Amino acid sequence: MIEEAGLGEEVELRLQKGAIVIMNARSPRSGWLEAAILLRERGEDYLVDPAVSTHFDDEEWEW
Numbered sequence: 880m881i882e883e884a885g886l887g888e889e890v891e892l893r894l895q896k897g898a899i900v901i902m903n904a905r906s907p908r909s910g911w912l913e914a915a916i917l918l919r920e921r922g923e924d925y926l927v928d929p930a931v932s933t934h935f936d937d938e939e940w941e942w
Contacts, residue, residue: 881890881901889904918924 884901886901886903890901891904893900893902915924
């Protein structure tokens, strides 16, 4: 059935409303590029929290 459906060798299984859904496995960062572009277009591509330096940054890092 998986072959007939044209699914690849790796699949994802999900439960949805009492059913098991089998679908192509997605790459871990699938859709991130499109999401980043959308954030940029909206002007929302900024850090949520301010950058915080660590002991390593302050004491050990050499340029």
